[in-house]
Amino acid sequence: MLTFTLRRLLLAIPTLLVISLVIFLLVDLAPGSPMSEIPLTVPPETRQKMIEALGADQPVFVRYFLWLRQFFWVEPAYVIDHWFGTSWAEGEQRILSWQSRSPVFTIIGQRLPQTMIVIGTAYLVGILIALPIGIYSAYRQYSLFDQGGTLFAMIGFSVPTFFSGTLFIIIFAVWLGWFPTKYDTTLNVTDWDSFLKQIRQMALPVMTLGLANAATISRYMRSSMLDNMTQDYVRTARAKGMTERIVVLKHVLRNSLIPVVTVIALGIPSIFGGAIITENLFGVNGIGAALIGAIHASDLPMVQTLAFIFAVLIVLFNLIADILYGFLDPRIRYD
């Protein structure tokens, strides 16, 4: 297993380098200019000066190698300096956002907690809702409950989050007034009151995303359960005279979870990627909102860095999913 992991990690390095170049070229070729948000009242000469100040007029390969150096050398060095008080990164330019002129990693650092908390919770809530629905739907296939579960999943799949989110806002914020519509990033959870406040402001985005997540995962769970339920070993368990609870929860469920766990693991990078629409709608300043803002403003360093981190996470979680699979399913061994 260890050699397998190491081999895969080594293989990932050239892959990621190629990915980073492809992303860089794609992002660079995308139409748009960092100046497109500047009002027309700013004259062309000034615009040109501003572009030069950003370094955006440099040839693409110069910028790519600068970025590589910054990403793989300056930023880690900066972190090391920060921890151990060394001065490796002294005088080195960190990756700066064109839009805000702040270091990209500072922005990511500011935003990651919200994304993790809100989107992560939504993912968790989605899973917690999805598993029982999927399990029971499969166990009582074609029952009223199963039909209801199917309807729920269809809605979750097909209703876009900007629609469900807006609907939730109108119902829960405008009519009922239970929850705020805008996420307050400055809120510090220090006591019971502020904790409740945090829960309330998370309610709407978590609901919106949780619904979408639950829909997908419940379907996976259901079909995986159905696959296993008709297997001979389940019949064996029944023949053994095991109670129905043990048959379903121990035999069927444990085997059905293998592919579901993999799907869940593969979905984790998307937590980091945030939820562009939901974050924007509820003012959650997460990674997704940062990405879309950066794309609109043609903030190349920001888009490039985020996209690359995203690629790294995808590669990483693919590996983790594989390892998990081997861990959960004794039939699979990587040697």
Next chain:
Amino acid sequence: MKMRAALLGAVAVMGLAPAAFAERGTDGEVKLTFPQAVSIMNPYLTGGTKDIYASSMVLEPLVGLDPQGVMVPKLVTEIPTKENGGISEDMTSITWKLIPDLKWSDGTPVTADDAVFTWQYCTHPEGGCSQATKFEGIASVEAVDPQTIKVTFNGPKANPYTAFVSALSPVLQKKQFEACLGAAAPTCTDANNMPIGTGPFKVTGFTVNDTVSMAMNENYRDPAKPAFASAVIKGGGDAEGSARAVMETGEFDYAWNTQIPPDTQASMLAAGKGQFVVAFGTLVERIEMNMTDPSAELPEGERATAKHPHPILSDIKVRTALSMAIDRSVLVEVGYGAGGKPTCNVIPAPDDWASDNTACLTQDMEGAKKLLDEAGWTDSDGDGIRDKDGKKLHLLYQSTVNPIRQDFQALVKDWWTELGVEVELKAIDPGVFFGGDPGSPDTFQKFYADVEMYANNSDSPDPEVYLGQYQCKNAPSPETQWQGENINRFCNPDYDKLYAELGGVTDVAKRQEIAKKLNDMVTKDSMVVVPLVHRGTLSAHSNSLGGVQINAWDSEMWNVADWFRVK
């Protein structure tokens, strides 16, 4: 008009509300929300209005502009004029006197050196200062004494009130920004995000593209202000969400730029929690006529250049007919509601500067048809499309991707089709359209289309700079890497001559007269620019927020020190 009534209502509420004699910091927190989040608090490194407005609560210019576009002193004792000796007789210098004992929010005194530094900061060749035009034509800025700032121009300057006027050009603290000159400017993250200023608030927390947290400035010059102890600006989302947070859920006190469809405006107003206010500046949604031939058959380098006049639109009768066929009030109703009004002017405001050009406001389809007949464009083959010399009257009409613009394109296409014009529509990503990339065929400057629609405005009440766009020399062309503001390639020596004259006139009434003439020359006299809608910025504030005076000439938060909680 409904909006007028609402505005008057707002004024009445303000008038009746007990004046804010309260002490400083007694009204708690004021919460603002912007649909676009604040990226940076240094207006010199950004062009974004969101950033400029946010920073205006912290950083201040020497003088601001009031809702009528009239200057009001902020950091100076009075507005320098020729009469009071603040402006030299030959118009080559202006001298500002700082209020005595003025302090930065960190308690250190504000001196003339700070203004001198600000000038150096923005004019540094490597700094990439976005407000460089404000300092154009300045030979030097000197500190005569700690209280006196003398700005000397390269020559006589008709409008000397550009540097240090309005939120676009505030004074920075030298001590904080000293190490941030030139190429180092973007690297001063802390200073750029949390600048020290003289305004009613100071930044206490800043998360990029999300939230600005502010506390009242203990050293603010008026000891009774601000009424609010703290302020927060939350950004992100969309216009509708921002409006809703003020008008329906009451989570926020003020929402800037809540441009939403007219019917949504009405339903939100019905919730009774707040009201909309509109700042009418000079923003005009217009159709620009291409005076050069954008045909793809022309060789690259000659396409859309003065070498080849436009085969159809060069005829003023065609241009006039196209304008006459449009019903501008329908456009307003569909797209903007209270946030817009029909106009025929490029300079629609302030009132004293706007021409009384109203002829285009009534649609005249018959008249338009007659004009096209006269111009020789007739439907000779009966297919509903006019033609002349075997050429169809076909126009490519481009704009940016934007729901209102697509509605407008559809409506205008209908009218023009009725007129017998074949119209092809095109919508371009705004990032590309306004991006100015000389390599892209789709920028508004390249204008590879017959007509295009967008909005533009003058950033000061005095439109001199803005009118300068239409000089012959400003036409974008391959030689200028397709930069230049004279999008139409309009070229009229009379216009250039009159414009040059404007530069030498200091008498305001005379300037207004010339500006109106120039406005008419590009609109009703030539129909090169076809104005459609005078657009305001729609903002929303809750009924519990008092003191709001919407302002199109300066930051909307220009008088945030006077805002208070209605009890």
Next chain:
Amino acid sequence: MLDAQPQPLVQVQDLKMHFPIYSGIFRKHTGDVKAVDGVSFDILPGQTLGLVGESGCGKSTVGRAMLRLYEPTAGRVIIDGDDVAKLAPEPLRKKRPTMQMVFQDPQASLNPRMTLAEIVSEPLDEHTNWTRDQKLERVYELMDQVGLNRRFVNRFPHEFSGGQRQRIGIARALALKPRFIVCDEPIAALDVSIQAQVVNLLEDLQEKLGLTYLFISHDLSMVRHLAQRVAVMYLGRIAELSPSKDLYARPLHPYAEALLSAVNEPDPELAARRNRIILKGDVPSPANPPKGCNFCTRCPKVMDICRTVKPDLLEVEPGRLVACHLYTAAGSTGASEANERNQQGETR
């Protein structure tokens, strides 16, 4: 002689297993797969009944329905005094230790995420209150009985060979000391060399533990020396049920005859007498069986009556039950001496 005859341990009476077919978006009930359609037989304690027939004729379904692994549509399954087909869930669960099954596919019937020890001892968790050590001791004992090395106790099913897996399946079935075991083609998935080992193992166990088997197979030669009596199934029904030596010597039912003609006959004398009968056509679908005799579409001796009237399973010779019009009064050329006998042949 009559009173010396012991009571049968297993009695199956008119067992039916119909799987409903739903179709359309509203899942309307449009028909049934009649996988088992009225099957009756009984098995004496310590004996083996062979159940043979082509693939898809319903053999596994009989076994599963008997053990209530399917809910039978109709019929009675009396095992050791209880009607298993009607037991309520809890008593059924309590009943399960007496009746077990060895499955057709040894790989699929073992939970891939459980080790041998877990698989074998799980029923002990449920049905005994032994200590861990007691259970482990029992696991070892069973492993010895089926000839598995004790070292393998913590291995997962996929780490075994096919034959070893089937031994695990058998050990598992034995764990609760059952009296009756359904062996559903326990050797079909195995190598010929290993088949004999497993069959011998089953025989040894039967001898040692006094087990009663229903031995399902499509390999007639294997059944021959394992089973005292053999039932031949065709399309959900029993065609012939005879003592195995009689059946192999002289099959009565035309289908049994055809089936046996294909089997390699070790006795050259018998082999010489036999000529291979090749059946034409396909087996009809159990969802839509023929109106009369199920075999009428392929029977070489088909008569008119066969297409309209279903023949009952009747005792035509002592101890031999056949469902064919050739042997009924109604059949024109049938053996007229056929005794009208009760289907179960209880009075034998």
